[in-house]
Amino acid sequence: MFVYYLVLALRSLRQNVGLTALMVIAVAVGIGASMTTLSIFRAMSGDPIPQKSRRLFVPQLDNFGPAAAGRIVSPLPADHLPPYMTYTDAMALMRAHPAERQAAMYFTTAAVAVPNSKALPLSGAVRATYRDFFTMFDVPFEYGAPWSAADDAARAPLVVLTRALNDRLFDGTNSVGRTVTLEDEDYRIVGVIQDWNPVPRFYDLGAAGGSAFAFISADQLFVPFTTAVEHLLVGGGGMQCPKIPATGKEGVLHSECDWVQMWVELPDARAARAYRRFLLNYAAEQRQLGRFNWTPRIALRNVRQWLAYHNVVSNDISMLALMSLAFLLVCLLNAAGLMLAKFMARSPQACVRRALGADNRAIFMQCLVETGMIGAVGAVAGIGLSILGLLIARGMFIRQIGMGPTPTGLTRLDGGDVVIAVLLSVGATLLAGLYPAWRATQVQPALRLKVQ
Amino acid sequence: MHIRPIVSALRRNKGGAVLIALQMAVTLAILCNAIFIVQQRVARTERPSGVDETDDFVIENQWIGTQANLVSLIQADLVALRAIPTVRDAYATNVWPFAFADPTIGITLHPDQPRSRKMAAVYLGDEHAMDTLGFKLSAGRNFNASDISDFRDASRVPPTRGILVTQALAEQLAPGGEVLGRVATLAPPAISAPIVGIIKMLQAPAVNRHVGNANAGNSIVLPYRFISQASYIVRAEPGRLAQALKVAPKALARVSRQRVIYQEFSLAEERHAAYSADSTLALLLTLVCLVLLAVTALGIVGLTSYWVSQRRRQIGIRRALGATRLAIMRHFQTENLLITAVGTVIGVALAVAGNLWIVERFAMGRLPYEYLLIGVAALLVLGQLAVLWPALRAASVPPAVATRNI
Numbered sequence: 001m002f003v004y005y006l007v008l009a010l011r012s013l014r015q016n017v018g019l020t021a022l023m024v025i026a027v028a029v030g031i032g033a034s035m036t037t038l039s040i041f042r043a044m045s046g047d048p049i050p051q052k053s054r055r056l057f058v059p060q061l062d063n064f065g066p067a068a069a070g071r072i073v074s075p076l077p078a079d080h081l082p083p084y085m086t087y088t089d090a091m092a093l094m095r096a097h098p099a100e101r102q103a104a105m106y107f108t109t110a111a112v113a114v115p116n117s118k119a120l121p122l123s124g125a126v127r128a129t130y131r132d133f134f135t136m137f138d139v140p141f142e143y144g145a146p147w148s149a150a151d152d153a154a155r156a157p158l159v160v161l162t163r164a165l166n167d168r169l170f171d172g173t174n175s176v177g178r179t180v181t182l183e184d185e186d187y188r189i190v191g192v193i194q195d196w197n198p199v200p201r202f203y204d205l206g207a208a209g210g211s212a213f214a215f216i217s218a219d220q221l222f223v224p225f226t227t228a229v230e231h232l233l234v235g236g237g238g239m240q241c242p243k244i245p246a247t248g249k250e251g252v253l254h255s256e257c258d259w260v261q262m263w264v265e266l267p268d269a270r271a272a273r274a275y276r277r278f279l280l281n282y283a284a285e286q287r288q289l290g291r292f293n294w295t296p297r298i299a300l301r302n303v304r305q306w307l308a309y310h311n312v313v314s315n316d317i318s319m320l321a322l323m324s325l326a327f328l329l330v331c332l333l334n335a336a337g338l339m340l341a342k343f344m345a346r347s348p349q350a351c352v353r354r355a356l357g358a359d360n361r362a363i364f365m366q367c368l369v370e371t372g373m374i375g376a377v378g379a380v381a382g383i384g385l386s387i388l389g390l391l392i393a394r395g396m397f398i399r400q401i402g403m404g405p406t407p408t409g410l411t412r413l414d415g416g417d418v419v420i421a422v423l424l425s426v427g428a429t430l431l432a433g434l435y436p437a438w439r440a441t442q443v444q445p446a447l448r449l450k451v452q
Numbered sequence: 453m454h455i456r457p458i459v460s461a462l463r464r465n466k467g468g469a470v471l472i473a474l475q476m477a478v479t480l481a482i483l484c485n486a487i488f489i490v491q492q493r494v495a496r497t498e499r500p501s502g503v504d505e506t507d508d509f510v511i512e513n514q515w516i517g518t519q520a521n522l523v524s525l526i527q528a529d530l531v532a533l534r535a536i537p538t539v540r541d542a543y544a545t546n547v548w549p550f551a552f553a554d555p556t557i558g559i560t561l562h563p564d565q566p567r568s569r570k571m572a573a574v575y576l577g578d579e580h581a582m583d584t585l586g587f588k589l590s591a592g593r594n595f596n597a598s599d600i601s602d603f604r605d606a607s608r609v610p611p612t613r614g615i616l617v618t619q620a621l622a623e624q625l626a627p628g629g630e631v632l633g634r635v636a637t638l639a640p641p642a643i644s645a646p647i648v649g650i651i652k653m654l655q656a657p658a659v660n661r662h663v664g665n666a667n668a669g670n671s672i673v674l675p676y677r678f679i680s681q682a683s684y685i686v687r688a689e690p691g692r693l694a695q696a697l698k699v700a701p702k703a704l705a706r707v708s709r710q711r712v713i714y715q716e717f718s719l720a721e722e723r724h725a726a727y728s729a730d731s732t733l734a735l736l737l738t739l740v741c742l743v744l745l746a747v748t749a750l751g752i753v754g755l756t757s758y759w760v761s762q763r764r765r766q767i768g769i770r771r772a773l774g775a776t777r778l779a780i781m782r783h784f785q786t787e788n789l790l791i792t793a794v795g796t797v798i799g800v801a802l803a804v805a806g807n808l809w810i811v812e813r814f815a816m817g818r819l820p821y822e823y824l825l826i827g828v829a830a831l832l833v834l835g836q837l838a839v840l841w842p843a844l845r846a847a848s849v850p851p852a853v854a855t856r857n858i
Contacts, residue, residue, distance in 0.1 A: 022754050026747055033740060111516040111712045123514055123712040184517035244640045247607040315814045316733050319489070323482060326806075327740055330478045334751035337471035341758030439467055 002369070009370035012346060019342055020374070023335045027378025030331025031425045032385025034324040039386065039417045040393060041321040044313045048198035049137065053303035056136065057264050057272065059279055060299040061089055063256055064242050065292060081299055082240055083205075083310075084258035087229075089282075094130070098278045099264035100271065101136045104225055105129035106260050107204060108233050110182040112221065114169050124165070124182070127204075127219040128228030134160075134193075136265045137203065142166075144176035144191030152224050157231075159187040160222040166192045180221075185231050187223065202303050204261055205310045206238060235259045276300050328428065335374070336432035343367055343440040354445040363441045371433025372426055379425035386421065387413055458787050461763075468755050473795035476831055479748045480799025481806050484827040486737040488807075488819050493734040497727040499668070501549045502618075502653030504586030504687060505719040507540070509697050510548050511684045512714035513704065522679050523602055525708055532703045533684060534580075538692040539700070543580040544682040547573070547657050549719060550726040554658035559617070559672060561625050563637040570624045572617070572670035573656035576603055576678045582616075584687045585654070590619055592632050592649030595675045599648075603676035609641045612675060614648030620669030622650050643674070659726050693718055745834055752838035756784060760846040767846055768853025777847040784843035785836060792835040796828045803827065 013020045047053050060081045085093075090104040105127055112124035133139070134146040143166075147158045159180060166175055179186045201218075223232070235252050238259065245255030252259075266272045276298070283296040301309055343350075350363050390413060462469050519525055526544050533542040547553050560569040575581070579595040594616075601610040615636060622631040635646050654671040684704075688696035701713045717725075724731075760767070767780055807819040 019754060022750055026751070029743055029747060033743070109514065109714075111514065121516060121712050123714045241640075244606045247605060251607060314729075316729060319810065319814055320733065320736060323486060323737065323740060326478060326482050327744055330475055330482070330744060331747055333471055333475040333478065334747055337468055337475065337751050338754045340468050340471065341755050345758055345762070435467065 005366045005369040006373070008366055009373050012342075012370055013373065016342065016345075019338060023338045023342075023374050024378050024381060026331045026334045026338070027375060027425055027429055028381035028385055030328035031379060031382025031421055032389060034321075034328040034424070035382060035386035035413075035417060035421045036389030036393060037317065037321040037324045038420065039390060039413055041313065041317050042417065043199050043414075044317055045307075046199065047304065048200055048202045048307075049303060052136075052138065052265070055265055055267060056303050057266055057275070057300050058083075058306050059085075059093065059262055059264060059275070060301070061085060061279065061283060062294075062297040063089065063258065063292070064240075065294045065296075079297075079299070081297060082258040083261075084238070084240065085260045085262050086256055086258055087234075087253045087260055090260040090262050092282065093262060093264075096278070096282070099266055099275055101132040101265040102263065103130040103133040103136060104260050104262050105133060105203070106225070106228075106234065107218070107238075108228060110221075110232050112165075112169075113181045115179055115181055115186065121181075122168075125218045125220045126182070126228065126232060127222050128225045128232065129222060130225050132265075133222070133263075136263060137198075139196050140194040142192045142194045143174045144189070147190050147224060152226055155226040155230055156224060157185060157187045157227055158190045158224060160191040160193060161189060162193055162220050163195055165220040182221070182223070183232065187227075193222075200307060200312045202307060203263060205307075205312065229253070272300065328424075332428050332432040335378075335429060336436060339367075339371060339374075339433055340436035340439060343436045347440060347443045350440055351443060351445040360441040364437050367437035367440050368430060368433055371429050371437065374433075375426040375429030376422075378429060379422045382425055383413070383418060383421050386417075455786070455790075458783060458790065462787060462790065465759065468759070469791050472752060472755060473791050473798065475748055475751055476792055476795030476835070477799035477802055479744055480796055480827045480831055481802035482744060483741055483830065484803040484819060484823045485807055485810060486741050487826065488823045489816070490734045490737050490741075492817065493730040497730050497734075499655065499659070500653060501655040501719075501723070502587050502651070503549050503655075503719065505549075505723060507688045507690055507693055508548075508585065508719040509686050509688065509693060509700075509716060510551075510719065510722065511686065511700055511704065511716045513683055514681055514712045514714050516710045516712065519710065526677065526679055526682055528707045529684065529704055530580075532707050533686055533700060536696060536699050536703055538689050538696040540687045540689050541580050541584040542684055542686040543578050543584050544678050544684055545581070546576045546678045546680075546682070548575075548683070548685050548722070549585070549655055549657055550659055550722040551657040552726075554656075554661055556656075556667075557638050557640070557643075557672065559621070559625065559636050559638045561631065561634055561636055568625075570621060570670060571667050572621050572672045573658075573667070575654070575671060575673045576676040577673050578675065578677045581673055581685075584685050586687065587654045588652045589616075590650045590652045592616075592647070594649060595673075599675040600677055601675065602679045603674075604679050606641045609643055610676070612643050612645035614675065615643075615645050616649040616651050616673040617647050618651045618654050618669055618671045620653070621671065622647070624666070624670065638672070660729070745830075748831075749834055749838040752788065752835060753842060756788065756839050756842035757845070760784070760842050760849075763846075764849055764853055767849040768851055768855075771849065771851035772854040780847045780849070781843045784839055784846055788835045788839040789832070792832055796831055799831070800824050800828065 049056065060083065062081050063086055064080070064082055085104075094102060094104055106129075108126045108128060110124050110126050111121040113119070113121040127133075130152050131146050131149050134141075139146075142163055144160070146160065147156060151158055159182070161169070161175065161180075163172075166172060169175070169180065170178070175189050175192060178189050180189060181187070228234075229249075234249055235257065239252075239257050240259070241255060241257040243256070245251040245257050264275065266275050279298040279300065283298050286292060287295055353363065354360075513529075515522070515525075530542055530544060533539055547555055555574045556571050557574045558569045559572055562568040577585075577595075578600045579597050582589070582594045595614065599613050601612075603610065615638075617625070617631065617636070625631055625636070626634070631647050632650060633646055633648075635644060637644050651671070651673070653669065654673070656668055656671050659668075684700075686696060686700055697716060697718065701716060704711070704713065770780065771777075803819065803824060810816055811818055
């Protein structure tokens with residue numbers, strides 16, 4: 001019977017190509033627009049590291065004190081907790097080693113060159129961090145491996161490249177063991193990571209409680225934190241200071257300026273509780289030592305809490321997503337109106353079927369099959385439109401903040417998006433077809449047949 | 453025109469009419485809010501900066517390693533840049549209009565009153581800054597060469613003989629009063645110096661962070677040559693930006709190759725990049741509105757065409773009984789007007805409700821009533837235009853139809 005309905009639906013759709021096209025276009029445009037924005041919205045609000053997001057935490061410590069709101073120039077998040085840490089605190093947490101894995105990190109830039117190469121040096125984006133960065137965040141390696149904990153302690157001049165930079169400097173060959181120059185010092189390459197661009201870039205969203213760096217893929221080189229502090233610039237990736245630090249690098253390192261990001265991996269709730277206790281004790285101890293004349297508040301947020309805390313999903317995108325859903329509603333109302341017209345125009349045929357013994361349910365089903373077909377075709381066309389829309393969006397995102405390219409993950413239709421698109425369009429058109437289909441069954445066959 | 457027969461005809465076609473009215477209502481709600489948002493964003497991107505954006509460009513320079521003689525290197529760079537024939541002027545600085553960076557400082561004329569402190573953007577610049585950026589003074593004087601000192605980092609600030617502030621900041625510092633010649637106290641870093649000139653307008657950088665905030669026009673120019681990872685702002689001779697932009701990095705490379713030119717770009721490009729989120733949103737919403745109007749119009753055409761074909765016989769009878777073509781057209785036009793009227797009433801309610809929600813959720817402005825009027829007018833016109841073709845078809849139904857099929 002279903003096949004018969006399909007044949008009937010096809011025949012009926014072909015009967016009035018203009019009206020059918022109008023309905024398909026309405027559904028496709030609505031689906032295309034809403035899927036484009038929904039896809040970006042989903043990528044922005046998605047979990048960048050689902051397998052671990054409940055186990056990775058950022059500790060925060062209120063080293064600015066209660067008067068921070070008035071004194072700190074850049075705005076802090078609503079709870080006035082600085083998102084970054086001082087070098088002093090980060091090093092204390094690294095030394096105490098209370099977590100399973102932990103990595104302090106910061107962003108800096110350095111002139112990068114290949115020795116004996118004619119090419120001009122380029123400005124490289126450097127992430128200075130610890131070995132645990134790679135294991136904690138499950139960073140996949142193309143060649144080589146992370147440096148060791150001993151290298152961290154020994155301030156070894158080692159570097160891990162991203163695949164993109166390795167392609168640029170070494171044409172994508174295995175460069176492990178070769179040397180690159182950062183500023184004026186040589187670093188041995190120990191590894192090349194695969195394309196790894198978590199969206200949002202949760203581990204460094206940008207200073208000042210904003211999320212300016214959430215949707216860029218900025219890092220090109222990874223260098224041991226200890227080595228970078230000794231040889232490269234510090235505080236370049238955004239620094240917040242309660243007062244101007246003393247001159248030079250030593251001044252910054254011993255200041256109350258916050259510029260180090262800290263991440264820890266805690267396997268379960270018990271470990272998280274223990275770490276929180278540790279943080280509280282550390283804060284109280286610092287007060288006793290006379291560093292603060294207030295009891296510093298602390299916070300421990302996991303990845304999802306961290307992203308929510310930074311309002312990573314921009315208002316613009318949420319608003320656009322809402323607008324496009326409302327737009328989809330208009331398109332569906334439109335399709336419903338057109339379907340009503342179509343079913344009513346065809347009611348004589350339905351009456352003949354009724355007179356020949358088909359019941360109301362059969363007429364209803366036949367109408368819904370026809371509607372579902374429009375929905376399916378609309379979904380396919382809509383997915384095509386949203387791929388186009390995402391391509392346009394991708395072009396628009398580039399150089400939005402002048403910091404680096406947008407990771408492709410943000411503007412790519414994933415499997416989930418496609419499933420949502422198909423379900424949304426078929427479901428929504430069926431819903432839109434319910435009323436017209438019901439109306440089609442309400443016609444009195446006897447009356448209609450008499451008129452004919 | 454008789455409304456009653458139209459109403460009773462509509463009553464027999466409730467479903468379609470209700471669907472069109474609802475469609476119009478949601479369209480109106482989206483349209484009003486979208487136009488309002490677009491208008492706000494466009495206004496945001498059109499805020500003036502007070503500088504010459506067409507001829508200015510920025511060279512982001514980064515020294516490799518530690519340079520012992522940074523002062524003479526930067527001096528040599530500036531001499532080289534200013535010597536380029538297509539370049540009018542240049543200076544070394546920390547930040548430029550539309551930059552992402554947001555260096556700010558507190559300033560007050562009454563250091564004993566903490567509440568009198570205002571926040572302002574800090575531009576470092578020498579006596580060439582005014583000519584290079586092209587801002588204008590409304591009072592006082594520009595720096596002269598003897599005012600300028602070298603600024604290495606914020607922990608060792610050399611003494612300052614005078615600063616420039618913008619008109620907007622001056623009005624906040626001394627509402628209705630005179631600020632020229634008065635001593636301002638700045639922190640951090642701690643600086644105390646008289647205000648020697650008032651700048652007509654110089655927008656603070658980080659334009660997106662200053663949207664709708666009182667600091668957007670607050671800028672201070674401090675008489676310092678930035679001796680660090682300095683960037684250069686260069687003003688090309690009128691219309692020669694492209695040539696100057698090409699030659700400048702080469703001129704710098706001749707001074708020293710111990711550097712990375714991180715990027716070079718015109719201020720116009722920087723403005724475009726700074727506002728790209730706003731202009732993208734405005735463009736997308738405009739597109740959504742246009743497609744929305746098209747979809748709604750096509751829906752009206754489709755449904756009305758169906759009604760016309762459904763009522764061919766009745767139209768024929770009316771024509772046979774003496775109704776003119778115009779009367780038939782009027783029937784469908786009035787019918788559409790009624791449906792649109794109902795739709796817009798619901799739509800206005802929806803638009804206001806939607807806006808209230810947007811205000812609460814996204815902290816945006818309240819929808820002014822003009823936008824509702826514009827939206828209603830747009831939909832009334834749209835409805836009438838869309839119904840024109842089906843109405844013309846209805847008017848062309850010959851009276852002879854009445855005699856058939858009976």
